[in-house]
Amino acid sequence: MKILSAAQTRQLDHATLQEQGITSVELMERTAQAFTEWFLGQFAAAAAREVLVLCGPGNNGGDGLAVARLLHAAHYAVRVALLPADKQSADWQHNRQRLPAAVPVSTLGPHGALDAPAEGVVIDALFGTGLSRPLAGTAAAVVQQLNQANARVVAIDLPSGLFADATQPANSAVVHARHTVSFGLPKLAFLLPQNAAFVGEWKVLDIGLSPSFIAETATPWQYTDVATMAGALPARPKFSHKGTFGHALLLAGSRGKMGAAVLAAGACLRGGVGLLTAHIPGCGYDIFQVSQPEAMCLTDAQADFISELPELKPYQAVGIGPGLGQAEAGVAVLRQLLEAANKPAEKRPASLHLVIDADALNLLGQHRELLALLPENAVLTPHPKEFERLTGPARDDYHRLDLLRDFAQRHRCLVLLKGAYSCLATPTGELHFNSTGNAGMATGGSGDVLTGLMLALRAHAQLSPFAAARLAVYAHGRAGDLAAAETGQAGLVAGDIVRFIGPALQELARG
Numbered sequence: 001m002k003i004l005s006a007a008q009t010r011q012l013d014h015a016t017l018q019e020q021g022i023t024s025v026e027l028m029e030r031t032a033q034a035f036t037e038w039f040l041g042q043f044a045a046a047a048a049r050e051v052l053v054l055c056g057p058g059n060n061g062g063d064g065l066a067v068a069r070l071l072h073a074a075h076y077a078v079r080v081a082l083l084p085a086d087k088q089s090a091d092w093q094h095n096r097q098r099l100p101a102a103v104p105v106s107t108l109g110p111h112g113a114l115d116a117p118a119e120g121v122v123i124d125a126l127f128g129t130g131l132s133r134p135l136a137g138t139a140a141a142v143v144q145q146l147n148q149a150n151a152r153v154v155a156i157d158l159p160s161g162l163f164a165d166a167t168q169p170a171n172s173a174v175v176h177a178r179h180t181v182s183f184g185l186p187k188l189a190f191l192l193p194q195n196a197a198f199v200g201e202w203k204v205l206d207i208g209l210s211p212s213f214i215a216e217t218a219t220p221w222q223y224t225d226v227a228t229m230a231g232a233l234p235a236r237p238k239f240s241h242k243g244t245f246g247h248a249l250l251l252a253g254s255r256g257k258m259g260a261a262v263l264a265a266g267a268c269l270r271g272g273v274g275l276l277t278a279h280i281p282g283c284g285y286d287i288f289q290v291s292q293p294e295a296m297c298l299t300d301a302q303a304d305f306i307s308e309l310p311e312l313k314p315y316q317a318v319g320i321g322p323g324l325g326q327a328e329a330g331v332a333v334l335r336q337l338l339e340a341a342n343k344p345a346e347k348r349p350a351s352l353h354l355v356i357d358a359d360a361l362n363l364l365g366q367h368r369e370l371l372a373l374l375p376e377n378a379v380l381t382p383h384p385k386e387f388e389r390l391t392g393p394a395r396d397d398y399h400r401l402d403l404l405r406d407f408a409q410r411h412r413c414l415v416l417l418k419g420a421y422s423c424l425a426t427p428t429g430e431l432h433f434n435s436t437g438n439a440g441m442a443t444g445g446s447g448d449v450l451t452g453l454m455l456a457l458r459a460h461a462q463l464s465p466f467a468a469a470r471l472a473v474y475a476h477g478r479a480g481d482l483a484a485a486e487t488g489q490a491g492l493v494a495g496d497i498v499r500f501i502g503p504a505l506q507e508l509a510r511g
């Protein structure tokens with residue numbers, strides 16, 4: 001699913017009107033009906049039937065007026081409060097006239113008490129995508145009162161004061177919504193941690209916006225949802241054998257961190273790899289062989305950390321990093337691996353796919369000269385702190401996305417910035433935000449599981465580097481969601497994610 005800018009969203013509305021031969025008032029009615037239907041499902045309880053709708057002067061306020069009429073018709077106790085303005089949009093005026101006289105209407109002022117319903121709901125229809133500058137004056141004062149009232153707020157389209165695709169200046173007034181209900185496509189602002197307190201739970205409703213305009217419009221931002229991923233995993237051919245699904249090598253573990261190697265190996269095996277060999281420090285031999293009997297195991301000459309790179313010929317994909325530690329010997333191993341992956345095709349396996357995570361990323365951050373050796377389409381999976389070690393600090397979440405995009409393009413690799421909406425940057429400058437996963441996965445070892453699954457899918461001959469990476473991220477989050485349904489979020493541990501990789505992949509199998 002694409003994510004469009006605020007300007008493109010406006011164009012999408014216009015294209016929809018032209019394509020479908022409808023008026024903007026009709027589209028607004030469709031929007032208000034979709035919102036109201038959602039609202040009725042969400043707030044059916046008697047206590048929540050007292051509703052205050054705050055309306056701005058543009059089409060967001062127009063949506064609010066139409067919603068007020070529809071909720072009144074559904075027997076909610078609705079009041080409307082209008083933000084004073086020199087001029088209102090034509091569709092606003094149309095819906096103002098259609099508002100039944102039985103709905104009380106007041107005008108908001110900078111000092112007046114907001115009188116938010118204690119048990120009911122406040123609908124924020126002050127500003128949406130038309131916001132052109134930070135809120136000031138009465139609008140800012142109203143938003144501050146609303147936030148102080150700690151009311152249950154539902155924002156239409158966007159929390160008022162929030163820009164859809166850019167950072168607003170520090171300390172700007174922005175509504176803190178409990179829910180944000182938007183239309184057509186998600187907005188970039190919803191996916192960034194810095195906006196979590198404004199957006200709350202968000203939902204996008206389908207209002208039949210022009211599919212052809214969406215298809216033709218170029219954007220770097222994509223949202224990987226269930227529809228995007230349907231059938232993403234190729235079926236296993238009847239006559240396949242273990243050689244069909246690749247032989248992966250995992251370089252992981254150090255004394256005290258063998259669990260990372262075990263988790264990554266378990267995820268790789270559950271990810272459907274044909275063969276897995278792990279190269280681990282000597283101290284981990286018994287631990288590893290006992291816990292992962294399906295994997296083969298090579299031990300390093302060093303007992304506590306990895307100091308050697310095994311012969312790479314047998315492998316299609318190599319994963320390095322989980323629990324590796326930051327011993328200096330790891331730098332030489334990493335350098336040799338990067339050099340081997342870059343050697344001409346005849347001197348190494350046809351395509352050596354790399355997955356670089358955790359301490360291998362930290363070593364890259366300490367030795368940035370190694371970045372020049374990254375082979376094309378290597379996958380790097382940093383969390384924000386590891387990413388900062390590679391690129392330096394970001395000013396805010398939007399700047400971090402700029403750094404991410406720039407890094408992936410410059411080094412021609414795939415970079416996954418992990419988080420609640422993990423973002424996969426491609427060498428061509430696309431940013432794909434993942435939709436699966438939950439806060440239960442904020443627990444040690446979840447990233448190691450992702451590395452193992454990513455390794456399995458990169459070893460899969462039928463998946464392109466990008467397809468493998470996107471599938472791994474989506475399936476990892478889905479496995480986390482299935483696991484949390486069984487364990488609850490607090491009780492989830494990384495090993496539970498491994499257990500649910502199979503069911504998650506099964507959902508994505510090509511029919």
Ligand SMILES: NC(=O)C1=CN([C@@H]2O[C@H](COP(=O)(O)OP(=O)(O)OC[C@H]3O[C@@H](n4cnc5c(N)ncnc54)[C@H](O)[C@@H]3O)[C@@H](O)[C@H]2O)[C@@H](O)CC1
Nearest residue numbers: 013024031058059060127128129130131132133134135157
């Ligand atoms: N017919 C359509 O085009 C549709 C529009 N929709 C709604 O329309 C909204 C966009 O409507 P508009 O483009 O009218 O924009 P808004 O309603 O978000 O606000 C625009 C108005 O606010 C003023 N304004 C902008 N920033 C301000 C600030 N900081 N302080 C004070 N005034 C400010 C502008 O001058 C303009 O009058 C969407 O968010 C959505 O809710 C939906 O109904 C879908 C269909």
Ligand SMILES: Nc1ncnc2c1ncn2[C@@H]1O[C@H](COP(=O)(O)OP(=O)(O)O)[C@@H](O)[C@H]1O
Nearest residue numbers: 383419420437438439441442444445446447448
């Ligand atoms: N709040 C969250 N919502 C969704 N996914 C999350 C959340 N927190 C963490 N995750 C996922 O869990 C994984 C954590 O990785 P990482 O930070 O490397 O952990 P570790 O180093 O402990 O293995 C990432 O894939 C991340 O996307």
Ligand SMILES: [K+]
Nearest residue numbers: 124127158160
């Ligand atoms: K709003």
